[in-house]
Amino acid sequence: MGLGPFLLLASLEGLVQAAVLSLSALGLCLVFGVLRVVNVAHGEFHMVGAVIAWSVSHVLFGHPLLGFLVALFVAPLLVGLIAFTADRVILRKINHNPEATIVATIGMLYVIQQSVLIGFGPDARAMEPPFYFHINFPWFGYSGYKLSVILMAAALLLMVWHVLSRTRLGLIMRATQLDREMAQVFGIPVGWVYGLVFAAGAMLAALGAVLMAPIRQVHYLMGLDPLLMSFIVVIIGGLGSIRGALLAALVIGMSDGIISMFFSPTLAKMISTLLVALVLIFKPEGLFGLRKS
């Protein structure tokens, strides 16, 4: 295969990766931006989203598209509900204390993972893609569904951007992020906003998982990779910076795709991790994070 087609395939793979990663990383970033806490269980919300998507498509007979569309609504909703409950029952009780939250979410990670293991089982299960459209380039074939993932993720990101910057809900979130006490003075129920944002972060991870489930198999250990990649993206982009997270997701996703193909996936991971280390040393606030004065 010549360099051109090689690069085309690498870019397509990178874009798919970046698309899903941006949804997942945006969730992590949103939670950090508003709550100022790190959610270590973020990858598990991604995994639960995929498990719910598989279950919905498995239970619903008929065309796989129906199962997929229902899953696109049901999975984020249920995952959001779980996250909201977790916030009210656990994180609120520890006052969203940053250190305690890390420990609490590590606990949540194991509880969620082991619960899924008990309920869903240890097997990797395949979810049927909503359609089997296949593109035949002269040099290689490519799944049409994978291409549609890029478009769907872009549409979802636009929706998130609209909610955050053009709606009252977004305004309340941004106000809480900027100054929690001032927001409270203006009558914003900060506790509820925290719960909602934590749920929204998990819902974004679940949305990414629903898109990804028909491409990869659903497995109870699948949460680790998105967690790691989301962290890499959020640290490079700047903790709490949505613009930074999106750009970093694109850069990391694309570079991961291209380096993986030209060299090796292990090298791609090494370079991403090295980038994190360099950012932490030379620009600890991230590429787009605000420098603390």
Next chain:
Amino acid sequence: MSYTPDKMTDKDKRKSLRKLAGAAGIAMTAQFSPALTGHVLGSDRPIKVGMQLHRTGIGASYGRWYERVAVATVKLINEEGGINGRPVELVIEDDGTDPRRGAEVIEKFATQHKTDVAYGTLFSHVVIGSSPRAGELKLPYYVVSEGYHVASGSLNRYVFQPGITDVRSQIASMAPWIATNLGKKITMIFPDYAFGHDHRNYFSIAIAEQGGKVLEMIPVPPTESSFTRYFPRIPRETEVLYHVLVGPGVLTFVKEMGQFFGTRDRPRIFGYIDSLEAVDFATPQLEFLQGTHFWEAFPRYAQPDQTRHDQYFRHQVGVDQNGASVSDSRDISAYSHMFGCWETLFIIKQAMETCGYSGPEDRQALIEATESLTGFAESRNHPQGSKVFNGKIHQCFGIQHISRVEDSRLKVVHTTSIEDGLYEPEADYTQMAL
């Protein structure tokens, strides 16, 4: 309520400590109570077989079937009077398909459960991680793993693989057929750990002996979930794509391979059934496999010349003629591997009966008895076929099958002989001290 880690008074702490000590005491009593009642030491003590099982982790789909087969075999052995007149008890511990946990499980068998032997491990990194501990604890360890690590001499005298042929032998027996019928320019895709390295090392030698050549080797981590990025490395002049993969992503791997080739000309494909073990061939997007070939140790789909032993084995372990569970046609078995659990248990029984095994003090006699075995005839206890056993390298050698995919089923097109897979032994465990 707020987060108050430092509000506990000294009195509270003492109370908590007392509770903790009480709980620990109860746990200790529960753990050692059988020993206290003298039950363990009685002469009617069952023969305890510790099964190291991949119940979770990347080997779980194999683990599910290894457990079913082991339970069915133990049930049958007990119905027929047990071993040396004593019942067999299966003690199962999950190793999470993790080498470190595997070694801990071996330790648990030896010190806590006090099993007579350890048995049943599949994934080669778990075998390699657990074997040194089994040797140190002098616990006979019968694996069902396929890897060349036992026969290579790199483990120790306490590790045996008497129920399933190793990869080196499988490859050696099939390479001539591949070179003659499919092609001589090969690209290999294999899992990047011990088992895959056996394929890498020995297939390249075996195909070179047939005048063939491996053009490219593409290692894939067994935990990988996305595979398209590996396929562009397949050279255009490849005649045969040799694939073997394990782990949770195998179905994705095969599907993405089909997507990558699309409708273009593609090389001929020869795969190890591992790439689709426990996966239904009738799964959408696997249609491109039509006409490709797979290695099978034991044909998943019952063939027209099915033996009565195969029939009996399927019945006992709950598998239908298509290799699926009789209770759920979507639950596909690990048919080319799990027979090893059945056969190995009967070999443990045979060896224990040969040396009149009565308890852990006879473990060394059991090792020598197992080493003295020379082969097993095709029978109900050895349904996969006759085997030669080499006591020096603790490894058996059996027949292999090459099957073609026809209408989403596998049809055997070639069966090797035992002699095809024999190689010059490189080790002699019997020279090691017991």
